[in-house]
Amino acid sequence: MPPSTLPLLNVSGLTMDFGGIRALDHLDLQVQSGEIVALIGPNGAGKTTFFNCLTGLYTPTSGDLKLNPPGRPEMRLNDLKPNQITEQGLARTFQNIRLFANMTVLENVMIGRHCRTKAQIFGAIFRTHQTVREEQAIVEASRAILEKMGLTSQADEFAGNLPYGAQRRLEIARALATEPILLLLDEPAAGMNQHETKELSHLILAIRQEGLSILLIEHDMKLVMSLSDHIFVMDYGRKIAEGRPEEVRNNLLVIKAYLGEDFIHA
Amino acid sequence: MIALKDIRNAIGIGLWFMFLTFPLLVIKVNPVEKTVIWRWNNMLLIGAASFVAYLVSHIILRRRDARQKRIRQGSEQITTQSNLLFLKTPKFLLALSCTGLLFALVFPALFSTYQINIMITALMYVVLGLGLNIVVGVAGLLNLGYVAFYAVGAYTYALLHLHFGLGFWAALPIGGLLSALFGILLGFPVLRLRGDYLAIVTLGFGEIIRLILENWNDFSKGPSGISNIPRPGFFGLEMSLETAIIYLYYLMICMVLFTIFVVNRLQNSRIGRAWFALREDEIACQAMGIDKTRTKLTAFALGATWAGMAGVFFAAKTTFINPASFTFLESAIILCIVVLGGMGSIVGVIVGAFVLILVPEYLRVFADYRMLAFGVVLVVMMLLRPQGIVANVRRTYTHKP
Ligand SMILES: Nc1ncnc2c1ncn2[C@@H]1O[C@H](COP(=O)(O)OP(=O)(O)OP(=O)(O)O)[C@@H](O)[C@H]1O
Ligand SMILES: [Mg+2]
Numbered sequence: 107m108p109p110s111t112l113p114l115l116n117v118s119g120l121t122m123d124f125g126g127i128r129a130l131d132h133l134d135l136q137v138q139s140g141e142i143v144a145l146i147g148p149n150g151a152g153k154t155t156f157f158n159c160l161t162g163l164y165t166p167t168s169g170d171l172k173l174n175p176p177g178r179p180e181m182r183l184n185d186l187k188p189n190q191i192t193e194q195g196l197a198r199t200f201q202n203i204r205l206f207a208n209m210t211v212l213e214n215v216m217i218g219r220h221c222r223t224k225a226q227i228f229g230a231i232f233r234t235h236q237t238v239r240e241e242q243a244i245v246e247a248s249r250a251i252l253e254k255m256g257l258t259s260q261a262d263e264f265a266g267n268l269p270y271g272a273q274r275r276l277e278i279a280r281a282l283a284t285e286p287i288l289l290l291l292d293e294p295a296a297g298m299n300q301h302e303t304k305e306l307s308h309l310i311l312a313i314r315q316e317g318l319s320i321l322l323i324e325h326d327m328k329l330v331m332s333l334s335d336h337i338f339v340m341d342y343g344r345k346i347a348e349g350r351p352e353e354v355r356n357n358l359l360v361i362k363a364y365l366g367e368d369f370i371h372a
Numbered sequence: 373m374i375a376l377k378d379i380r381n382a383i384g385i386g387l388w389f390m391f392l393t394f395p396l397l398v399i400k401v402n403p404v405e406k407t408v409i410w411r412w413n414n415m416l417l418i419g420a421a422s423f424v425a426y427l428v429s430h431i432i433l434r435r436r437d438a439r440q441k442r443i444r445q446g447s448e449q450i451t452t453q454s455n456l457l458f459l460k461t462p463k464f465l466l467a468l469s470c471t472g473l474l475f476a477l478v479f480p481a482l483f484s485t486y487q488i489n490i491m492i493t494a495l496m497y498v499v500l501g502l503g504l505n506i507v508v509g510v511a512g513l514l515n516l517g518y519v520a521f522y523a524v525g526a527y528t529y530a531l532l533h534l535h536f537g538l539g540f541w542a543a544l545p546i547g548g549l550l551s552a553l554f555g556i557l558l559g560f561p562v563l564r565l566r567g568d569y570l571a572i573v574t575l576g577f578g579e580i581i582r583l584i585l586e587n588w589n590d591f592s593k594g595p596s597g598i599s600n601i602p603r604p605g606f607f608g609l610e611m612s613l614e615t616a617i618i619y620l621y622y623l624m625i626c627m628v629l630f631t632i633f634v635v636n637r638l639q640n641s642r643i644g645r646a647w648f649a650l651r652e653d654e655i656a657c658q659a660m661g662i663d664k665t666r667t668k669l670t671a672f673a674l675g676a677t678w679a680g681m682a683g684v685f686f687a688a689k690t691t692f693i694n695p696a697s698f699t700f701l702e703s704a705i706i707l708c709i710v711v712l713g714g715m716g717s718i719v720g721v722i723v724g725a726f727v728l729i730l731v732p733e734y735l736r737v738f739a740d741y742r743m744l745a746f747g748v749v750l751v752v753m754m755l756l757r758p759q760g761i762v763a764n765v766r767r768t769y770t771h772k773p
């Protein structure tokens with residue numbers, strides 16, 4: 107098999123137990139480079155738990171998480187700490203927004219640059235030439251990202267004071283600042299109105315244009331169907347279906363899993 | 373405005389305070405004449421005062437809540453930032469710090485040695501406060517054993533002088549480094565802890581250090597302490613006591629300026645931002661690629677360094693140290709400085725240190741009620757301004773394309 111067909115992210119047999127509860131049950135999932143992949147499923151299906159395992163916040167009970175960064179050898183992510191996983195090129199947003207509320211919008215994004223910069227105590231105290239240049243580069247790069255996300259005018263406000271939709275966008279901006287190769291979005295459209303959702307979908311497409319792959323958890327079916335190249339459907343921690351949007355749409359199991367839920371009008 | 377329920381609560385509070393202060397303010401035992409004096413009018417005063425205080429604070433707090441609600445609903449603009457805006461213009465700040473510095477420089481010429489001594493103490497607490505501010509205010513790690521690092525610094529100087537005849541200037545950096553080392557030593561076991569749990573463990577750490585110093589006689593000379601620690605010398609020049617104190621005062625001023633300079637640069641750096649982020653949200657912080665372990669340990673170590681250096685100054689100032697100087701109360705006072713001044717704000721911590729050290733000093737006229745009055749001041753402060761005297765203001769970055 108030529109290396110180019112290796113999936114960027116390869117999850118196999120991922121299982122996560124919380125005491126007696128099996129939140130993830132032998133989950134298999136792949137993300138190809140450059141794809142937008144959606145992960146859907148009813149509430150409590152285990153989607154967020156999957157993200158938490160993937161980003162190192164939880165240690166999975168069993169299974170493999172493997173990353174094939176372009177131009178580098180395969181990496182096993184299981185035993186890495188969250189910050190190391192971010193260094194490897196995975197960046198995420200949170201379903202329940204976790205911004206640094208008492209820091210400014212710009213600073214939030216600057217934090218994202220942390221793992222790509224290296225000023226140490228010495229440089230910080232003596233403001234060496236190098237540190238000053240690096241700080242400037244951080245500010246400039248962060249401003250550029252804010253510009254792209256349409257947050258420039260709020261750069262100096264406290265992140266906690268932003269309206270909801272802007273906070274979601276700031277979460278994405280912050281994740282982008284870590285220079286990810288795979289962006290993990292946990293319900294980015296939650297709480298957004300139609301107009302904002304539409305803008306978000308343009309944003310996601312623009313991000314993909316820049317060569318990033320995207321793994322997306324979302325309940326908004328219209329958004330999922332219009333954006334995704336590939337969809338995985340979960341229920342009770344298990345994968346119940348996968349395929350292209352039109353395949354999933356007509357899958358009986360999926361319809362059954364969602365039956366009774368009122369958002370199936372997609 | 374005041375409902376019946378509030379009156380009832382206020383009466384309850386009044387009675388409660390009467391009960392609480394009963395042993396302290398009402399009973400007065402004269403052990404010589406074996407008589408007890410009952411001061412009932414004190415009780416009435418306390419009852420009335422707490423009744424009124426409750427109602428007043430209640431009204432103020434309710435007004436503020438209502439205002440905040442209006443702000444949240446958008447019917448009122450946030451004005452807290454702007455009504456004191458002139459305080460934040462660079463010109464004003466520059467003028468203020470120049471005046472402050474000038475006053476600091478001429479201080480010894482104007483006041484007595486006694487006052488200078490108090491001022492040296494206050495300045496020492498500024499350094500301690502700024503150091504603890506890194507750990508508690510900036511990185512959000514509640515440390516109740518900070519005094520341990522202070523003790524490490526002081527004993528470093530005392531013991532190095534005792535055994536090796538080392539002077540102040542050699543001991544200063546060694547004390548700082550050793551404290552940093554102890555900071556890391558404490559940091560490792562508590563990496564996983566946060567909030568209350570962290571507070572308890574650090575509290576224990578502080579006590580352990582004190583108990584070691586108290587009981588390990590061969591090492592630290594136990595409770596009797598170490599005396600004859602020299603004051604900082606000036607190229608071997610002989611100085612009178614008064615000159616030596618004035619000299620120490622100026623050294624302390626330099627030390628404070630140095631601390632402010634370094635701490636300010638640290639806070640406004642990549643590391644400082646990581647500390648703030650850690651305080652805000654530990655999980656998001658890690659997910660953004662910040663090494664939690666490293667960030668916490670640097671915070672502990674760099675915070676402890678200042679305590680160590682302040683400890684060396686302390687030993688040099690008092691020329692005698694024993695474990696009784698390093699009790700939990702010290703940690704509590706330093707923590708108060710940080711919280712009262714404003715967590716994460718350098719100016720706030722400086723103001724907090726002066727308020728907390730100088731106010732009790734000048735409250736001595738109230739004699740027995742000094743600490744009571746002090747406690748009231750603290751409680752009222754926290755009620756009216758929970759964010760501290762100076763709220764933390766985030767820096768903005770001007771765009772230089
Ligand atoms: N830390 C935890 N401890 C115990 N159980 C947990 C933990 N985290 C998640 N769970 C359980 O795992 C299951 C999956 O939760 P998860 O949050 O992953 O669902 P989800 O698919 O993200 O749902 P939603 O669409 O509502 O966000 C739930 O039953 C939840 O109660
Ligand atoms: Mg979820």
